[in-house]
Amino acid sequence: MIKGFDFLMDPLQWFNLTKEALTLAESELDTSQFELMILIQLDTDLQIFSTSKSQVEVESAALLGQAWRSLTNILTNELQLETWNSLTIKSHSKVVTIYSLGFDVLLVILSEAAVDSLDVLKIILRFIFQIGYQKKYETVGLVSSEGYPVWLNSVEEMDDFLFAISITSLLSLVERIDYEVSAGGIDACILQGTGNLLLNVAFNPSQDLALVVTQQGTDLDAVTLDPELKSLYQKIVDPVIYSAIVPEIIDEDREQMLEEIRQAFEGETTDEEIQTLNIFDTEMLKSLENEIKTVAKKYRANEISIGYLRRRMRLPAEVLSMALEYLIGEGTISGKVGKARKSGREILVLDSSVDIDKDDIEQIKIVKTQIGDLFIPINPLLTQLPSVQPSEVAVQEVISEALGEFQIMLTLADTDPLYLFVNDLRSIGAQLESSTKTLNLLKQQLSETDQDDVLQTELARRRGNLDEKIFEQRSAITGKVSRFYIDLLNSYRLFIRLLPPPVKFNRSKRKKKVIVIFKCSAYNCRTTVRIRDNSTTWVKLSVFATLLGIYDGFPEKSPPIVIKLKTILENRLKNLIALIEEEEINKDFVLEDYLFIENLDELLITNTQRDNAVNKLRKARAGRGIDKEDFYSLFGQCNSCNRWYCKKHMVTTNKCQYC
């Protein structure tokens, strides 16, 4: 086996490398589907390599090379094709695909018509990295844009699913940067850690795959990709060939490792945390079970898309996958989670389906209508998504993409982690309280025992220790509170992308409710939408929109219930900022200054409140019922000033006429 090529490769080295990779790939492929796999290098010295199964004469290969050359010339000269990557010829039952792998190396594959030869290319790419670049990169992985690992080569033992999940965070980031800065699509993203870690993610043209390489060092060249590798990788455009049915036999080692990594994995939810989240409860599990059983019964489906379940249940991927694991583990549902062989979508495969009768068929019609309702309203989603171009993409695609992105917005505005944060703070607060009480007791004892030297010394020593402990607890609180404040502001920045801050609150006849009024931000415009709702979410939104400077001020002349809540929120914020701005931790302190952390969660909007608010706006109608449009169809948000305007005052779906 060839080990560690020099990185400036010559054509022969490249041919040998692809040859080795193809040989190894052959062992992973179902060779009954492939009649022929050969490599040809159209150099002056013609090189040919055919796999164990294929028998090719030199003359035929040379002829094929000649044909390819002529075809290339015709296409580049006559049709002005700039580059030329692959050629496919299909008959009813067979297909020949020729890929150009760089350095004049051609890969010719003759297979059954139904087989996708991109699979071969993906596996070859993996072995090329494994054989030729094992010295150059510490880790190389191929991840689909949906966050599934296609393959991973790593010198360290690493779980490929966790690796893929971590890269997905980066993919979200890149998408966001592209959108915010209008970078016109992204080719690569390089990440450098404070230590020595370098990471490079390259995207293929259709942005459905991410190739990740990492290496230690400070020189960015350590993670650059050779042009041949890049060109080979960029030919693989289909993300959905990979097929990975989860094994039925539980791999205990893997489970244990996964568990350990999960626990050590900062920022991701652990099992324990998941259980503390409100969403992972019996009610949710029951409704998930019902949903699965209903779909299975009504559609006689034994495969259900995980994406569908995620949207239907409004659950983050991690939670849904754990809930499914649990239901399957408990035997409530009989089946397994895997990937569709052709499309690569993650699916739940159920063991048996139920026969349907006439009633069921009637029911199917009803459910179909309900499912249709799921896709309403589309307009509001489109207004939020400038990247979606309805004229260029098929409507169905727009809808699913829009729903997907709206879901992403909802996920990003997830406040559950912030609640966990507040819990942490509470527990340090409780420790501080108990330390302070002990300190006060010690102080008292010290003042009472001024004659006994030994006891006095011991008490003084304990006091010293306690002072140190209190200092540490207070520093921890200050640090965490600062972090909390940043996350809090960020979460509201996201909320303001989903929910408009109201311009006015009016009294409602119903106790505990107010009339919340939204108006187009154009000065003279009278387009208004009113809803009757609990004031909590909307008051919070107004307070933070004012704090972030997005809105000029809190609505004047609000009812007492609103003013009361506003005052409470502002006081909490005042205490919080005072603590952050405290120049240094002084020795004397008042425990009362820290008591507010007990109630910090009052500053947050829960996920349920967020969803209720979105639903209210979806149901809200302008005027007196004549206009059938809801809030999101009537209003759009300007991406420059973040204000909401009615359609008349928007130039495009995401720009107001004033920006």
Add this chain to the structure above:
Amino acid sequence: MDEQIKNELRTILEEVFQKNSQIQMISLITPEGLPILTLNRESENGLSEITDSGILNRYAALAGASTTLGERTLSTLSQEKVRLIHVQGKTKDIAIAVSPHLISLVVTEPSGSPNLIAEKLNTELKAKL
């Protein structure tokens, strides 16, 4: 922020813009996520300061999200924090350099080396902040 310090920062940034014609925008943000100063190159080669809080907040949010999401990625591979994120776009290159006292967001033309500029800025401005 002190107006005098802000003026000094502006002078430094203007010089950086002048020396590097490929720069399109620089935004300085505190590690807490508050905007400090954002300069943008106008088409006729003049510079303008962005003062619209809506836009400034978006960049600040972008810096915040970048650090968090970047750290999630690094935490599986090592225990490092994010120092630099360099995104190579088709029409623009973007770099975000993170240091304990400052986050710089630099946008340039493609292959405009925003990573080098952003890191240099963070080092140079350390004394000023």
